[in-house]
Amino acid sequence: xxxxxxxxxxxxxxxxxxxAQILQITWRSLWVSGLALLAAVVTGVPLxxxxxxxxxxxxxxxxxxxxxxxxxxxxxxxxxxxxxxTRNGPLGDLRLLYSNWAMVIAQFIIALPIxxxxxxAALQQLEPGLRQQIAALGAGRMQAFxxxxxxxxxxxxxxxxxxxxxxxxxxxxxMMVGGNIRGQTQVLTGAIVQxxxxxxxxxxxxxxxxxxxxxxxxxxxxxxxxxxGRRRA
Amino acid sequence: xxxxAIAVGAGGxxxxxxxxxxxxxxxxxxxxTSLNDSGLLEDVVLPAxxxxxxxxxxxxxxxxxxxxxxxxxxxxxDLLLVHSPDDEARFMADGHGTLRLPFAFxxxxxxxxxxxxxxxxxxxxxxxxxDAIAAAEQPFVSRGDESGTHKKELGLWETAGATxxxxxxxxxxQGMGETLRIASEKQGYTLTxxxxxxAQRESLDLAPLSAATDDLKNVYDAIIVNQNESxxxxxxxxxxxxxxxxxxxxxxxxxxxxxxxxxxTLFHPYADSTGGY
Numbered sequence: 309x310x311x312x313x314x315x316x317x318x319x320x321x322x323x324x325x326x327x328a329q330i331l332q333i334t335w336r337s338l339w340v341s342g343l344a345l346l347a348a349v350v351t352g353v354p355l356x357x358x359x360x361x362x363x364x365x366x367x368x369x370x371x372x373x374x375x376x377x378x379x380x381x382x383x384x385x386x387x388x389x390x391x392x393x394t395r396n397g398p399l400g401d402l403r404l405l406y407s408n409w410a411m412v413i414a415q416f417i418i419a420l421p422i423x424x425x426x427x428x429a430a431l432q433q434l435e436p437g438l439r440q441q442i443a444a445l446g447a448g449r450m451q452a453f454x455x456x457x458x459x460x461x462x463x464x465x466x467x468x469x470x471x472x473x474x475x476x477x478x479x480x481x482x483m484m485v486g487g488n489i490r491g492q493t494q495v496l497t498g499a500i501v502q503x504x505x506x507x508x509x510x511x512x513x514x515x516x517x518x519x520x521x522x523x524x525x526x527x528x529x530x531x532x533x534x535x536x537g538r539r540r541a
Numbered sequence: 542x543x544x545x546a547i548a549v550g551a552g553g554x555x556x557x558x559x560x561x562x563x564x565x566x567x568x569x570x571x572x573x574t575s576l577n578d579s580g581l582l583e584d585v586v587l588p589a590x591x592x593x594x595x596x597x598x599x600x601x602x603x604x605x606x607x608x609x610x611x612x613x614x615x616x617x618x619d620l621l622l623v624h625s626p627d628d629e630a631r632f633m634a635d636g637h638g639t640l641r642l643p644f645a646f647x648x649x650x651x652x653x654x655x656x657x658x659x660x661x662x663x664x665x666x667x668x669x670x671x672d673a674i675a676a677a678e679q680p681f682v683s684r685g686d687e688s689g690t691h692k693k694e695l696g697l698w699e700t701a702g703a704t705x706x707x708x709x710x711x712x713x714x715q716g717m718g719e720t721l722r723i724a725s726e727k728q729g730y731t732l733t734x735x736x737x738x739x740a741q742r743e744s745l746d747l748a749p750l751s752a753a754t755d756d757l758k759n760v761y762d763a764i765i766v767n768q769n770e771s772x773x774x775x776x777x778x779x780x781x782x783x784x785x786x787x788x789x790x791x792x793x794x795x796x797x798x799x800x801x802x803x804x805x806t807l808f809h810p811y812a813d814s815t816g817g818y
Contacts, residue, residue, distance in 0.1 A: 394726065395725070395746060406723050406726050487713060487719070487722075487726075488713060488714060489712065489713055489723065490685055490713070490714055491712070492711060502715070505604075505608070505715075506605070506687050506714065507607075507608060507611060
């Protein structure tokens with residue numbers, strides 16, 4: 309019991325003092341997950357739009373595949389990326405395994421189906437009448453797409469928050485493709501595991517608090533935006 | 542968060558009335574990951590002990606030596622099988638253990654890229670090898686997890702008079718297997734036990750580069766935890782297990798292990814050693 313209490317007290321001391329190790333790990337978490345998320349949004353939203361607006365052969369299969377992708381276990385994604393990036397693997401010459409870029413790639417793959425799937429669902433929920441209206445007013449395909457995005461902007465923000473939550477809190481992929489190397493490829497989740505393993509509970513708790521604050525912050529922003537949207541409607 | 546902590550604390554204190562007692566049919570052994578991963582316990586030592594004492598279930602918990610010793614100090618394990626001489630000496634001096642007995646030894650190996658850019662093959666001692674690696678700033682991957690292997694590595698840096706750090710020094714904080722994988726990927730050097738290296742050799746791009754010098758000697762000790770740490774410590778079973786390890790039969794079995802599978806034995810019985818650490 310004393311250990312837990314001492315851990316919490318020491319954790320707050322570390323955080324309030326701006327512990328350099330915790331800052332460095334938090335920064336890495338933010339830019340790795342942030343970059344992966346940005347890439348996923350830039351590629352995923354247009355892809356979601358494509359699938360939502362066009363009809364093509366195998367569309368239902370594609371949607372099912374996207375939904376499955378949303379539920380893909382991060383550690384499995386990590387395994388696949390590691391197999392590709394390892395020295396003797398197909399992309400081995402890039403020498404990317406156990407680097408920050410490998411983690412960005414893996415987290416991009418985790419976030420992409422989430423972004424595609426949720427924006428696809430949001431677009432599909434738009435009234436079909438709206439699409440016809442836009443077309444009737446003479447909008448080009450890109451214009452139509454951008455207008456629809458504007459309509460679903462609250463849902464898009466929810467999508468971004470959901471994808472952020474998924475990648476900032478996953479531990480399987482970052483450890484497998486990043487290697488959890490202290491000071492080089494260690495992010496919040498991997499650091500929590502490592503500090504606990506070697507018995508440094510205070511640091512582990514401090515990192516956990518930071519992670520929870522990030523996750524909570526993202527969810528708070530999402531809730532506020534959603535509530536605002538509701539009030540307007 | 543403070544409220545949650547208080548609630549948990551109140552609950553915990555309420556239930557702490559009963560005294561722990563020895564579970565005579567269970568033996569908790571805290572061991573190092575390298576010893577466990579070598580298979581020596583699973584294939585040789587445990588079957589021998591279980592044959593002699595069928596009523597006792599052995600629970601093997603594999604963590605780093607540092608963590609195993611911490612478990613012993615809290616009375617959470619009955620027997621420790623570790624290889625961290627300085628930490629062990631401190632453990633015994635603090636009165637946490639009743640008996641410390643070496644039972645096996647082997648040598649650590651410095652592995653690295655086949656091309657050996659730092660010239661480790663040309664060095665005469667491990668400390669000299671570490672010095673060469675630091676001077677050449679070649680990638681070096683460390684366990685970084687307070688394990689016996691990690692402590693040995695730190696000791697060698699100290700002897701070499703080099704402070705490891707900078708971009709070329711990577712600390713994984715993980716087990717030997719993962720550390721070897723990272724060393725292979727980065728084509729860097731690392732200090733490893735022979736067993737884990739041989740077991741993974743086929744999937745690694747690393748070569749053994751050091752000879753069995755004195756400063757790479759690696760002695761495994763069995764430590765019986767003092768029952769004063771916790772009344773739940775099964776000291777009797779721990780004693781019997783240790784006896785099984787150091788018996789003539791036990792020592793012989795240790796000395797033969799690995800021959801069939803790797804063409805090289807992984808451990809030497811301590812009975813064969815010239816003594817010391």
